[in-house]
Amino acid sequence: MSEQALEVRLRASALLVMVGIIVEIASLTWRHPTAFIVFVGVGGLFMAAGMTSFLWSIVSRGGK
């Protein structure tokens, strides 16, 4: 993987996790079952996607 592609992936990973955390903060502003669903279903998915993308980029980098 080229350095530029790696940087794009790292940026995307961080952004995905950031969006997930912002969704989590938003879900804490109301008390309703939908808040829990949004936290897990939307925020959790974004965070998982970001973390998975980051870990994949580490593995793809080949230990450089």
Add this chain to the structure above:
Amino acid sequence: MTLLIILLVVSIVLLAPIVVRPSLTTDRAGRIFAFCAIIVLPLMAGFAGLSEHVERTKTVEFCTSCHVMQKYGKSLHIDDLEHLAGQHWQYNRVPQETACFSCHTNYTLYGDYKAKLRGLRHVYVQYLGTIPSKISLYSPYNNRECLHCHGSSRSFVEAVPHKDEMKAIRANGRSCLDKGCHGTVHDVAQVDSLSLWPKEEK
């Protein structure tokens, strides 16, 4: 809650340098920083947030946020000592903020999460399914939920009506909620016509 917000904000702040300058991960220190910012801190924040949400699901406000449960919440205000739910809530015999969860969960080791999984099914029915016209318990109310608090109390042990039935009550053979005993619990059919406490709750 404050610590959770701080953790979430710190997570976002630490992610910002990676978004702005991903090249900082070229050296070892940068990679360790990225790992902490993208994996470690968000995981901690995620678990803390999950814990906060699970605690919120125990509150009366949460339970009664669904329209179908609002009459049950109103029944906590019925001004009549014969009504079990109202009596417990008004006299703080259960924590007022988590009154529903105090009685409607199992006190076994895995009770909390079993109850929450059941709650997820309720959300599905609320929005995607058909709400039944009559809501009833999945299984008869277990005396264990009453005896958890009342079992060793003097008023329970020395109550005259309990003496002949004590063995059956403790073995869940005779329900605490039988007609003639403590059979009036929520009474949602009558709640709109009954007097409430505090008076302004209508």
